Amino acid sequence: MNPSNLHQLKKWPCQDIVFCAAASDDSSQLWIGSSDAGVYQMNVTEEKPQRVKLSGDGHSSYVTCLARCGSTLVTGSYDRKLIWWDTETGQQIRQIKAHDKWIRRIVTTPNQSHLISVADDMQCRVWDLVSGTLVAEFSDHSPVTPHHYPSMLYAVAVSPDGSKIATGDRVGHVAIWDTEKFQTNKQIETPVMYTWDPQKRRHSIGGIRSLAFSADSQRLAVGGIGKIGNIDHLGGPARLEVFNCQTGERQLELEDNKLKGLIEQIVWGPADAWLLTAGGDNKGFTTFYHPESGEILHQEPHPGHIHGLWCDAAFENFFIAAHKQVSHWSMAEKEA
Amino acid sequence: MNPTALPNLNRRSLLRLAGAASTATLAADMSSIEALASPALTQSLKQSGKRVILLWLAGGASQLETWDPKPGRLTGGPFEKIQTCVPGIEISELLPKMSSRLKETAIIRSLNTKIADHGNAYQLMDTGRTPEPSLKFPHLGATIAHELGQRDSQVPDYVTMYTSTEGRRQGAAGFLGGRYNPMFLTDQMMPANIKRLDSITDIDHRDRADLRDLMANIFERKQSHPMYDAHNSAYDRVRGLMASDHLFDIEREPQSVRDHYGPTQFGQQCLIARRLAESGVPFVKVARAWWDSHGQNFETHQELCADLDHCMSALLDDLKARGMLDSTLVITLGEFGRTPDINGSLGRDHFASAWSCTLSGCGIRGGSVFGKSDEDGKTVIEGEMNAGDLFATIFAALGIDHHKEFMVGSRPVPIADFDSEPCFDILA
Numbered sequence: 001m002n003p004s005n006l007h008q009l010k011k012w013p014c015q016d017i018v019f020c021a022a023a024s025d026d027s028s029q030l031w032i033g034s035s036d037a038g039v040y041q042m043n044v045t046e047e048k049p050q051r052v053k054l055s056g057d058g059h060s061s062y063v064t065c066l067a068r069c070g071s072t073l074v075t076g077s078y079d080r081k082l083i084w085w086d087t088e089t090g091q092q093i094r095q096i097k098a099h100d101k102w103i104r105r106i107v108t109t110p111n112q113s114h115l116i117s118v119a120d121d122m123q124c125r126v127w128d129l130v131s132g133t134l135v136a137e138f139s140d141h142s143p144v145t146p147h148h149y150p151s152m153l154y155a156v157a158v159s160p161d162g163s164k165i166a167t168g169d170r171v172g173h174v175a176i177w178d179t180e181k182f183q184t185n186k187q188i189e190t191p192v193m194y195t196w197d198p199q200k201r202r203h204s205i206g207g208i209r210s211l212a213f214s215a216d217s218q219r220l221a222v223g224g225i226g227k228i229g230n231i232d233h234l235g236g237p238a239r240l241e242v243f244n245c246q247t248g249e250r251q252l253e254l255e256d257n258k259l260k261g262l263i264e265q266i267v268w269g270p271a272d273a274w275l276l277t278a279g280g281d282n283k284g285f286t287t288f289y290h291p292e293s294g295e296i297l298h299q300e301p302h303p304g305h306i307h308g309l310w311c312d313a314a315f316e317n318f319f320i321a322a323h324k325q326v327s328h329w330s331m332a333e334k335e336a
Numbered sequence: 337m338n339p340t341a342l343p344n345l346n347r348r349s350l351l352r353l354a355g356a357a358s359t360a361t362l363a364a365d366m367s368s369i370e371a372l373a374s375p376a377l378t379q380s381l382k383q384s385g386k387r388v389i390l391l392w393l394a395g396g397a398s399q400l401e402t403w404d405p406k407p408g409r410l411t412g413g414p415f416e417k418i419q420t421c422v423p424g425i426e427i428s429e430l431l432p433k434m435s436s437r438l439k440e441t442a443i444i445r446s447l448n449t450k451i452a453d454h455g456n457a458y459q460l461m462d463t464g465r466t467p468e469p470s471l472k473f474p475h476l477g478a479t480i481a482h483e484l485g486q487r488d489s490q491v492p493d494y495v496t497m498y499t500s501t502e503g504r505r506q507g508a509a510g511f512l513g514g515r516y517n518p519m520f521l522t523d524q525m526m527p528a529n530i531k532r533l534d535s536i537t538d539i540d541h542r543d544r545a546d547l548r549d550l551m552a553n554i555f556e557r558k559q560s561h562p563m564y565d566a567h568n569s570a571y572d573r574v575r576g577l578m579a580s581d582h583l584f585d586i587e588r589e590p591q592s593v594r595d596h597y598g599p600t601q602f603g604q605q606c607l608i609a610r611r612l613a614e615s616g617v618p619f620v621k622v623a624r625a626w627w628d629s630h631g632q633n634f635e636t637h638q639e640l641c642a643d644l645d646h647c648m649s650a651l652l653d654d655l656k657a658r659g660m661l662d663s664t665l666v667i668t669l670g671e672f673g674r675t676p677d678i679n680g681s682l683g684r685d686h687f688a689s690a691w692s693c694t695l696s697g698c699g700i701r702g703g704s705v706f707g708k709s710d711e712d713g714k715t716v717i718e719g720e721m722n723a724g725d726l727f728a729t730i731f732a733a734l735g736i737d738h739h740k741e742f743m744v745g746s747r748p749v750p751i752a753d754f755d756s757e758p759c760f761d762i763l764a
Contacts, residue, residue: 284680
């Protein structure tokens with residue numbers, strides 16, 4: 001798959017902020033989570049797909065993350081709840097008050113047996129994906145920043161071999177856990193991701209917003225934003241760091257000042273051929289990097305800040321969840 | 337006057353009454369700026385011992401994440417609202433401590449001040465009126481210092497703490513003269529240069545002051561100007577100010593009290609504000625910057641609201657426990673609020689059309705809400721209030737006649753802007 005082939009197939013403007021997306025295996029059905037607290041299904045094969053709201057008690061705040069496993073969809077929200085849905089009936093199956101603060105991200109394990117969630121209560125929790133039973137909980141993240149303010153736990157990833165979980169927080173601390181005993185086996189610091197302004201504005205901004213393991217599970221990509229001069233805005237460089245999971249050695253450190261802002265999503269390409277990052281400031285971007293040299297292979301501006309990104313197993317179809325827009329992209333060769 | 341008839345008055349209050357009863361004293365104090373509406377004895381009684389602590393939310397806090405939440409609306413953001421201790425009043429979940437302390441606080445949800453750029457909005461909310469090129473209006477603090485301060489006071493009348501650099505403005509006395517300029521603390525919480533140099537003895541210091549007074553008096557006999565009066569008045573207060581450094585030293589507070597205010601700089605400054613108010617400083621401004629959350633509004637407000645919620649609650653608790661809350665007006669205010677619309681950076685921009693502030697304590701009907709914004713928070717639909725009305729309300733809460741006029745040259749200037757009226761709904 002050549003990143004230069006990336007092109008937009010369709011876009012669907014909207015009034016809300018769309019934080020997350022996941023599609024069916026054939027990319028015909030799309031589920032999204034919204035700032036209006038709704039979870040919607042869209043048949044994207046239709047010329048003008050309608051949003052169909054999944055029914056049930058639902059969420060009461062921003063729906064920030066979702067994960068699909070067969071006909072089960074799980075969504076996480078700032079309302080602290082995880083909700084299981086049946087995608088075939090569009091009905092809610094169960095809901096769990098999963099955390100004490102905002103849920104930021106969920107992922108499923110490669111064997112799809114478990115769901116992993118992180119939230120601003122700084123806990124990482126592992127759930128049985130079928131029953132919704134809590135299996136484990138652990139944390140290596142301080143609830144307050146060094147400057148006495150609430151911290152946040154934004155990012156989680158699970159390695160493709162299922163052996164490792166990584167969690168990343170606001171002040172740039174990463175913990176890598178084994179999935180046997182849920183113990184930390186490596187801690188990594190990325191302090192540049194966190195900007196504390198002690199003088200002009202006296203608050204902070206930034207944080208680790210995305211994590212992704214390489215296909216061989218040996219490298220961990222960490223995404224966020226570099227140091228920001230004026231923290232009123234997301235005017236800092238998009239920042240990507242890549243570490244060796246065994247040694248903790250930083251192998252790559254990249255900053256892009258052309259298309260700035262938070263890196264909200266990271267995807268490793270087939271056989272780790274490239275690293276796709278997506279995010280933004282007031283606008284959005286997608287940037288492909290060479291994972292060894294750090295060279296930018298391809299870059300696209302996007303009209304709205306990108307919060308969520310989903311791609312299929314073949315890396316052909318991409319769905320982007322963004323500020324007031326959902327869009328469908330393809331990396332397949334363009335038809336002549 | 338029979339002091340026994342006024343059992344709640346302390347020595348300072350009695351001195352103030354004596355001063356108020358003497359128009360000659362007032363005239364001397366005002367120089368060319370005279371209070372036309374002579375303060376009646378009852379007025380002075382109302383004002384005695386009252387002070388103000390202004391918690392200045394510099395940069396503009398979001399009303400939607402503080403006092404006027406709109407959960408469930410696209411403009412509302414992700415936070416929930418929570419019930420307060422006052423039935424029917426809900427505020428943002430980011431202020432859980434304040435939710436249990438609302439009985440002493442009135443919320444105004446209907447400010448429409450129209451100006452949404454920092455510089456001009458700051459001037460408006462500093463002075464309660466739009467600027468004029470020919471006249472420099474005083475900051476609220478200077479006006480309060482003028483009205484509530486005492487000529488013989490050994491403590492400063494007007495102290496501003498603004499440690500962050502963004503948006504820092506001193507808040508000058510304008511036409512009231514330099515006598516009412518603030519003691520302005522920026523880099524440190526302890527005033528700089530108020531200690532007597534070790535190389536000068538106390539006797540030397542007094543002798544130098546006497547010599548300066550002598551020369552100033554000779555000079556003033558030949559030339560008179562309000563500026564010289566202000567200059568001399570400031571020198572008259574030097575020794576009092578030098579002796580007030582202990583007020584800024586929170587190490588003198590028990591650890592339990594310091595813990596109550598918490599470890600943040602804002603908390604420490606709120607504790608200093610309480611110490612100053614307790615010692616008779618009529619106006620203290622504590623600026624907490626910087627709320628200008630064009631990007632990541634929700635994270636920014638999680639940080640800053642946690643600070644505001646804790647420190648404001650601690651301050652109100654402390655004032656109440658010391659019996660000071662009935663005589664201390666605590667104001668939370670910034671230059672404007674933030675847009676209901678959420679921008680691409682999950683931020684909110686400047687917004688002055690429908691925003692909120694609070695008044696707590698002295699003269700305020702606690703547990704009340706005034707005004708209403710629409711369901712999306714975009715417009716005021718009930719009880720619109722402008723800056724002049726807010727200032728008139730503040731003056732009325734303190735027992736200051738909001739109709740009072742200053743004479744600046746031959747021009748009468750009302751203490752609150754023309755046509756402004758207090759909001760009696762939230763006054764005790």
